[in-house]
Amino acid sequence: MKAYIFKRILTTIPLLLCxxxxxxxxxxxxxxxxxxxxLRVRQTPxxxxxAIEEVREELRLNDPYFVRYIRWxxxxxxxxxxxxYTNPSRTVLGEISRCLPATVWLAGASLLFVIILSLPIGxxxxxxxxxxxxxxxxxxxFMTTAMPAYWIGLLLIWLVSIQWDLLPTSGSxxxxxxxxxxxxxxxxxxxxxxxxxxxNMLENMKEDYVLYAKVRGLKQKNILVRxxxxxxxxxxxxxxxMSIPQxxxxxxxxxxxxxxxxxxxxxxxxxxxxxxxxxQIYVLLIGTLFVIFNLLFDIIQYLADPRLRGER
Amino acid sequence: xNDKEIxxxxxxxxxxxxxxxKRSEIIKNISxxxxxxxxxxxxxESGSGKSMSMKAILGLLDSHFIxxxxxxxxxxxxxxxxxxxxxxYRGNDIAVxxxxxxxxxxxxxxMEDQMKETWQSHLNxxxxxxxxxxxxxxxxxxxPNERDVLRKxxxxxxxxxxxxxxxxxxxxxxxxxxxxxxxxxSIDAITQFEIMKEFQKIKxxxxxxxxxxxxxxxxxxxxxxxxxxxxxxxIVDMGDFKHITTKAQDEYTRHLxxxxxxxxxxxxQVLQKGETL
Ligand SMILES: Nc1ncnc2c1ncn2[C@@H]1O[C@H](COP(=O)(O)OP(=O)(O)OP(=O)(O)O)[C@@H](O)[C@H]1O
Ligand SMILES: [Mg+2]
Numbered sequence: 001m002k003a004y005i006f007k008r009i010l011t012t013i014p015l016l017l018c019x020x021x022x023x024x025x026x027x028x029x030x031x032x033x034x035x036x037x038x039l040r041v042r043q044t045p046x047x048x049x050x051a052i053e054e055v056r057e058e059l060r061l062n063d064p065y066f067v068r069y070i071r072w073x074x075x076x077x078x079x080x081x082x083x084x085y086t087n088p089s090r091t092v093l094g095e096i097s098r099c100l101p102a103t104v105w106l107a108g109a110s111l112l113f114v115i116i117l118s119l120p121i122g123x124x125x126x127x128x129x130x131x132x133x134x135x136x137x138x139x140x141x142f143m144t145t146a147m148p149a150y151w152i153g154l155l156l157i158w159l160v161s162i163q164w165d166l167l168p169t170s171g172s173x174x175x176x177x178x179x180x181x182x183x184x185x186x187x188x189x190x191x192x193x194x195x196x197x198x199x200n201m202l203e204n205m206k207e208d209y210v211l212y213a214k215v216r217g218l219k220q221k222n223i224l225v226r227x228x229x230x231x232x233x234x235x236x237x238x239x240x241x242m243s244i245p246q247x248x249x250x251x252x253x254x255x256x257x258x259x260x261x262x263x264x265x266x267x268x269x270x271x272x273x274x275x276x277x278x279x280q281i282y283v284l285l286i287g288t289l290f291v292i293f294n295l296l297f298d299i300i301q302y303l304a305d306p307r308l309r310g311e312r
Numbered sequence: 313x314n315d316k317e318i319x320x321x322x323x324x325x326x327x328x329x330x331x332x333x334k335r336s337e338i339i340k341n342i343s344x345x346x347x348x349x350x351x352x353x354x355x356x357e358s359g360s361g362k363s364m365s366m367k368a369i370l371g372l373l374d375s376h377f378i379x380x381x382x383x384x385x386x387x388x389x390x391x392x393x394x395x396x397x398x399x400x401y402r403g404n405d406i407a408v409x410x411x412x413x414x415x416x417x418x419x420x421x422x423m424e425d426q427m428k429e430t431w432q433s434h435l436n437x438x439x440x441x442x443x444x445x446x447x448x449x450x451x452x453x454x455x456p457n458e459r460d461v462l463r464k465x466x467x468x469x470x471x472x473x474x475x476x477x478x479x480x481x482x483x484x485x486x487x488x489x490x491x492x493x494x495x496x497x498s499i500d501a502i503t504q505f506e507i508m509k510e511f512q513k514i515k516x517x518x519x520x521x522x523x524x525x526x527x528x529x530x531x532x533x534x535x536x537x538x539x540x541x542x543x544x545x546x547i548v549d550m551g552d553f554k555h556i557t558t559k560a561q562d563e564y565t566r567h568l569x570x571x572x573x574x575x576x577x578x579x580x581q582v583l584q585k586g587e588t589l
Contacts, residue, residue, distance in 0.1 A: 208415035214372055215410065216430045216481070217403030220395075227418050234420065306465040307419055 241297025
């Protein structure tokens with residue numbers, strides 16, 4: 001068991017290296033010259049060849065590619081992500097850690113929405129398969145998958161904040177500010193998970209162990225909750241591990257719609273300002289989160305399943 | 313229903329509602345009775361409706377299926393009982409053993425929990441009593457290291473051992489009727505032999521009324537007092553083993569017997585060849 005976990009952790013190291021390398025390469029593929037961008041941002045009046053060369057030296061952009069990558073990676077490992085091109089008085093780490101909490105809160109609230117809505121709805125849809133409730137939910141799911149998040153966000157602002165005047169339209173500061181953006185982010189995941197839980201449960205209902213449970217006279221409620229639901233959630237574990245970083249990354253659009261001061265907003269601003277170090281670290285962070293959550297939930301699934309655990 | 317009978321199935325029909333609203337008959341008007349202490353064998357090929365009849369009687373079919381007819385158990389028509397009443401009969405009055413013991417148990421629970429669950433659904437026992445009962449079932453079925461076995465998960469036990477546990481569980485409620493649905497067909501030959509010995513023992517010692525479902529003529533010959541042959545949802549022949557093998561009226565039954573005999577002959581030939589080599 002320990003061997004498996006150890007091995008699994010080891011395999012993430014090359015994966016993380018790949019992520020970081022891709023991250024580095026892609027940013028460097030962008031056609032505009034970061035030195036020139038840095039000069040513009042610093043509002044240098046005349047941009048001369050010499051000035052560009054100076055900044056290239058300053059930012060050490062003249063070194064060979066691979067050397068720059070290794071240096072960058074080494075810096076990253078010591079959490080030294082450099083300074084923002086846009087505003088040299090700010091470090092990238094400072095920017096990221098300033099915006100991260102807001103995004104984590106938003107993603108956390110979204111996850112909460114996903115769990116408290118999709119679990120009971122998915123369960124009921126499976127138990128009352130093809131009932132009016134199931135059909136209604138399926139229609140709603142179909143509709144939400146066809147609508148982009150920002151559009152739903154705008155609709156919600158219009159309906160809930162403007163028409164009904166129930167919640168603030170944008171900004172942050174209280175739980176009330178969080179409800180609409182969190183709900184908007186969670187919407188696509190809610191439909192995914194309703195479908196996942198419903199279909200998993202329907203699949204499990206066909207299993208032999210359910211027939212045998214019925215044949216032994218177990219109570220229907222027990223069979224549904226203790227056995228079918230538990231087994232269905234087991235197959236959701238890995239999916240949740242993927243959804244958490246997706247939620248964090250997925251706030252990018254919604255944060256801008258709701259002016260939520262998180263990573264997504266920072267990322268978009270950095271893209272407009274061509275603030276490469278920030279973009280790079282944002283992408284690296286999201287990539288790393290994917291790898292880590294995947295690892296974490298793989299291990300959770302492994303520990304939760306007696307067959308995988310290989311108990312003897 | 314007379315005193316001798318424990319179960320009487322009358323004009324049982326099961327229709328299934330297809331996707332396009334079409335109905336097809338899976339069970340076409342079958343009637344039979346099970347006498348007290350008797351072992352009734354139901355023989356039929358795959359898809360002939362053996363399991364379906366059992367599920368219909370136990371109230372295990374969902375609303376896709378339309379069931380008509382009656383199944384009298386102790387002068388009560390099971391087809392008219394409430395779901396809760398039927399549930400309380402299942403496992404308690406009528407116990408069932410299924411085909412594949414390896415997939416019968418929930419893979420996420422320890423054997424002890426799954427065994428206890430059965431009794432908790434019917435009896436009011438303390439934790440201690442439940443534990444003792446679980447141990448005693450394993451002892452009765454002569455399973456070694458019973459304390460360890462209780463702590464194991466299903467995948468850690470062999471098919472033969474799991475099937476012995478399901479048999480032990482079924483008998484532990486002292487059911488009036490025991491239904492075995494192909495209990496040996498997914499088990500290797502040696503274990504099959506042991507499991508069949510268990511059934512013979514049940515027959516001799518407990519005198520439980522039994523319905524033994526199988527597609528295997530040789531297996532059924534070992535336990536059944538009376539055999540009922542099913543084909544495409546109908547009962548096509550009925551009688552004891554000798555009657556079925558020699559005097560069957562029905563063309564299908566004769567075909568079944570003939571092909572079985574042929575397999576046995578081939579098998580014997582292979583054996584003889586093996587000896588001469
Ligand atoms: N859910 C279902 N919907 C429609 N038809 C079904 C369904 N389940 C089973 N059937 C049909 O009912 C018939 C009888 O099935 P049943 O499971 O009773 O066969 P069986 O005699 O037990 O065979 P086996 O030896 O394979 O267990 C089959 O022809 C099958 O196609
Ligand atoms: Mg069957």
